Amino acid sequence: MAYNQILEDSTGSEHIIEIKDLCKSFDGTKVLKNITFYIRNNEFITLLGPSGCGKSTTLRIIAGFETADSGIVNFEGKDLKSVPANKRNINTVFQRYALFPHLNVFNNVAFGLKIKKVNKQEIEQRVNKALETVGLADYGERYIDQLSGGQMQRVAIARAIVNRPRILLLDEPLGALDLKMRKEMQIELKEMQKELGITFVYVTHDQEEALTMSDTIIVMKDGVIQQIGTPIDIYNEPKNAYVADFIGESNIVAGTMKKDKEVVLSSGITFECVDPLFPEFTEGIANLVDVVIRPEDFYVAEEKEGRINGTVESLIFKGVHYEMIVRSDDGIEWLVQNVDPSVVGSRVGLYVDPDDIQIMRRSELSPDFGSFGIKHPGANTGNAETHENSIGENVVEEGDIKKDEDAEVEIADK
Helix, strand or coil: CCCCCCCCCCCCCCCEEEEEEEEECCCCEEEEEEEEEEEEECCCCEEECCCCCCHHHHHHHHHHCCCCCCCEEEEEECCCCCCCHHHCCEEEEEEEHHHHHCEEEEHHHHHHHHHHCCCCHHHHHHHHCCCCCCCEEEEEEEEHHCCCCHHHHHHHHHHCCCCCCCCCEEEEECCCCHHHHHHHHHHHHHHHHHHEEEEEEEEECCHCCCCHCCEEEEEEECCEEEEHHHHHHHCCCCHHHHHHHHCCCEEEEEEEEECCCCCCCCCCCCCCCCCCCCCCCCCCCCCEEEEECCHHHCECCCCCCCCEHHHHHHHEEECCEEEEEEEEEEEEEEEEECCCCCCCEEEEECCCHHHHHHEEEECCCCCCHHCCCCCCCCCCCCCCCHHHCCCHHHHHHHCCCCCHHHHHHHHCCC
16 A cells, blocks of 8 residues: 655655654753654664664654654654554564563463453464464463563563554663573564564664664664664765764774875875765865774785884784774874784784775764764864864754755665
């Protein structure tokens, strides 16, 4: 069935949820600032960001547990504002599973169906099918205190999917599990979503979870969407320093570009890259940019002209690789990951392939405007806000949330 969609999508995909210009405040503090995005049917989409970024508030508004101050929330083409939470074809799985300890697994899963007065035979069929889907077919008679954390999480999911929702909302459901169990459940959740054929909207602060499971990731900060894209796009093509830092580990330094496919670091070293000048840049002028190099993309070799030459200051064994801090001769500390260790105190030369250098516009999120730690090893070109080619927060907000034609292209290609 085709719905009247308010947000354009060049892929022609059906949008099950559309959110436009959504705002929400608590005690005078804005926690959502005109956010706009859509969710495609049968998509696994993740809202990713630190505590306080607005991701859980967005989820609660979709679920009907919170009311937005302004904006549009459409579900299958219809406005949800006047629809109470219990009337929406949407179910939620919380981090604290809210299971009933006095009921066994079967009756926990059946609870919602009994409230709806579904007949007994259908309840039995649907509950058994839901338990089979989550791998708990033989656990119906067990009580909650007889289950592991992972099994309780599966019961909570079974209780949600037994109602046959069009959308399943998951608010950091793996947070209470240990690392091994979390990794196992990441794979199981993705497989379960494909099997069920319903839309999953997942909230987390864990970048690995988002990269592992998602079709689409929405990165949020302070109530603003920073970037929307596939996991590969978000990791390899971050739109600003915040996204580059938040998704994985990054070295982010200041640089300049005078022509296409060539960047000069603040140390004066020139590297080839694959990025052309941004449209607003002037060829022949030293246009300020942010340069992103992932730690795993460095080659470690001997000192040589044209390389980042420096001294190994620390070495940590991480299991699959060694992690080193290399202080270059211009004082910048570089985070480097390599399968072969270099002796602390030794001299090395670092270089990188052109397609492993990512160029971004400068903004108030660039390293000059506050340290993000070792991942931002010392951009020192001054205040980017004063430069004619730097960008401000409005560009960050509007570039990824469909406020203009460029944004529509960006969202459509996610």
